[in-house]
Amino acid sequence: MKGLMNYFPGDTFLHRMDPRSKIVFSLLVCIACFVTNNIYVLLGILVLDLLIGVFGGIFTQALRLLKGLLKIALFLFILQALVMRAGTPAFYIGKLAITWEGLKTALMGVLRLIDITLPLALMISLTRMSDLSNALVSRWHVPYKYAFAITSTIRFIPVFTSDLRSIMEAQTARGVEFDTKNFFKKASLIVPLCVPLLISSVKKIETAAMAVELRGFNLRTKDSSSKVSQFHLPDYLLLLLGIGLIVLAVLI
Amino acid sequence: MIRFEKVSFSYMEEGSTLQDLSFTIEKGSITALVGANGAGKTTLAKLIRGLIHPTAGRILFEEEDISKCKASTLAARMGYLFQNPDRQICKNTVGEELDFTLERTVQDPIERQRLKDDVLNALQLDPADEPFLLSRGERQKVALASALVHRPQLLILDEPTTGLDYKECTQIMEYVQALNRQGVTVVMVCHDMEIVLDYADHVIVMHSGKITADGKTRQILQDPTALTSSALLPPQIIGLAARLMADGYSGFEGICTVDAMATQIEAARKAVTA
Ligand SMILES: Nc1ncnc2c1ncn2[C@@H]1O[C@H](COP(=O)(O)OP(=O)(O)O)[C@@H](O)[C@H]1O
Numbered sequence: 001m002k003g004l005m006n007y008f009p010g011d012t013f014l015h016r017m018d019p020r021s022k023i024v025f026s027l028l029v030c031i032a033c034f035v036t037n038n039i040y041v042l043l044g045i046l047v048l049d050l051l052i053g054v055f056g057g058i059f060t061q062a063l064r065l066l067k068g069l070l071k072i073a074l075f076l077f078i079l080q081a082l083v084m085r086a087g088t089p090a091f092y093i094g095k096l097a098i099t100w101e102g103l104k105t106a107l108m109g110v111l112r113l114i115d116i117t118l119p120l121a122l123m124i125s126l127t128r129m130s131d132l133s134n135a136l137v138s139r140w141h142v143p144y145k146y147a148f149a150i151t152s153t154i155r156f157i158p159v160f161t162s163d164l165r166s167i168m169e170a171q172t173a174r175g176v177e178f179d180t181k182n183f184f185k186k187a188s189l190i191v192p193l194c195v196p197l198l199i200s201s202v203k204k205i206e207t208a209a210m211a212v213e214l215r216g217f218n219l220r221t222k223d224s225s226s227k228v229s230q231f232h233l234p235d236y237l238l239l240l241l242g243i244g245l246i247v248l249a250v251l252i
Numbered sequence: 253m254i255r256f257e258k259v260s261f262s263y264m265e266e267g268s269t270l271q272d273l274s275f276t277i278e279k280g281s282i283t284a285l286v287g288a289n290g291a292g293k294t295t296l297a298k299l300i301r302g303l304i305h306p307t308a309g310r311i312l313f314e315e316e317d318i319s320k321c322k323a324s325t326l327a328a329r330m331g332y333l334f335q336n337p338d339r340q341i342c343k344n345t346v347g348e349e350l351d352f353t354l355e356r357t358v359q360d361p362i363e364r365q366r367l368k369d370d371v372l373n374a375l376q377l378d379p380a381d382e383p384f385l386l387s388r389g390e391r392q393k394v395a396l397a398s399a400l401v402h403r404p405q406l407l408i409l410d411e412p413t414t415g416l417d418y419k420e421c422t423q424i425m426e427y428v429q430a431l432n433r434q435g436v437t438v439v440m441v442c443h444d445m446e447i448v449l450d451y452a453d454h455v456i457v458m459h460s461g462k463i464t465a466d467g468k469t470r471q472i473l474q475d476p477t478a479l480t481s482s483a484l485l486p487p488q489i490i491g492l493a494a495r496l497m498a499d500g501y502s503g504f505e506g507i508c509t510v511d512a513m514a515t516q517i518e519a520a521r522k523a524v525t526a
Pocket residue numbers: 001002263264269287288289290291292293294295296
């Protein structure tokens with residue numbers, strides 16, 4: 001099962017770009033999201049995120065990710081709208097007033113969440129982890145061990161997701177109601193699962209650590225990568241776009 | 253007990269993992285699902301258990317459409333052993349692990365204790381052991397025990413003997429057979445044709461998402477094309493019998509035990525010396 005943060009192979013210009021520019025661009029988008037207070041900028045960024053999906057050939061994955069995020073977003077939206085008390089009431093739930101300001105803040109918060117998560121997740125789906133760690137090590141002189149730790153962490157996220165899924169399946173087979181439609185009930189059932197998940201993760205990491213050790217992990221130097229990452233025109237353009245977004249966010 | 257009616261299944265939107273399967277599993281039988289890795293055996297087993305639902309066709313369990321039931325409510329009537337036992341184990345001791353299943357499936361506390369003791373005894377497990385400190389074979393036994401402790405009507409086993417030594421293998425299979433004689437229907441995915449020959453009375457052969465053969469164990473295992481077309485090897489003794497017959501010796505038809513083979517060779521030797 002291919003899911004969140006897996007590498008989706010391809011040969012689009014986004015795939016071929018320097019891993020560094022993709023990561024920096026994602027960070028620039030994050031900054032722009034925090035700086036802006038304009039809902040149109042946030043909507044524009046959302047469109048841009050989806051365009052990354054289109055150009056990277058992973059539009060269906062982008063939509064699936066968006067769908068997943070919308071579930072969390074809905075929850076946050078309701079929470080935020082209920083909490084914000086100031087402003088003019090839009091409508092009442094019983095005695096509780098929901099204000100226009102509350103709705104707007106909630107919408108902005110939700111858009112921010114989505115806008116921040118999407119680009120990084122999508123860019124990671126378009127980048128081979130080994131290319132990223134090579135670029136970090138050879139260009140930015142990040143010590144190899146740290147680069148390896150960062151990239152393996154990202155690499156393990158989909159593994160853990162699929163582990164969690166199969167553990168839930170196993171529990172359903174034994175009569176635990178994971179097939180319930182009730183979101184809160186399901187969430188409360190997931191908590192006790194953390195134990196088996198943690199145990200299997202630690203075991204897996206131990207084995208992985210031993211395996212890389214046996215394959216000469218400590219012999220690696222920063223000069224030993226076979227692929228050279230290099231900024232080209234598209235990389236500069238992407239970074240320019242990122243900076244442009246921040247400028248836009250500051251100005252309007 | 254289980255009936256598949258033109259069932260297809262796929263994990264993705266496009267492509268299909270299983271195509272148009274129709275077959276029945278009789279009550280009280282032991283059915284072996286065999287086929288190369290990736291043939292779709294695990295997928296089929298999960299469909300029977302109701303963990304996933306067909307994209308076309310329907311599956312009936314005692315004449316009841318499985319997609320209409322919640323998988324968790326079927327736990328009392330179906331037991332499932334996963335291919336990887338570590339996915340299944342979730343408690344700190346073997347005893348708690350068994351209780352986890354019993355709490356959800358058996359009401360009477362005295363009955364629970366009786367079932368638990370029975371299984372611990374038969375598989376020689378210590379209820380105080382910590383599952384994750386046990387060996388691979390022992391963990392497999394714990395997982396199996398927790399899948400069948402409540403005596404479900406249908407027991408689905410995904411590769412119960414893979415990775416076990418000979419003694420563990422026979423211990424597990426003898427117990428499964430004993431339960432079967434008490435009325436538990438068994439479906440098991442198995443790569444070991446010797447075990448299939450010894451324990452299963454029915455075999456379903458799968459190849460790239462399709463059923464290529466379905467019938468009585470001896471009939472399937474003695475049919476050379478049924479197995480080889482799905483990249484499987486027949487049990488050694490059946491292979492030997494086929495080889496002797498191909499070399500022109502007669503009287504080896506249908507031989508599939510060492511004893512029968514020894515008797516027949518002795519008879520053939522006598523015939524030659526006479
Ligand atoms: N969760 C899943 N998501 C997508 N594809 C899967 C999944 N599980 C299995 N498959 C695919 O379905 C096919 C059949 O798998 P499986 O039923 O596990 O085979 P078997 O148990 O016979 O080895 C394989 O090609 C496998 O890659």
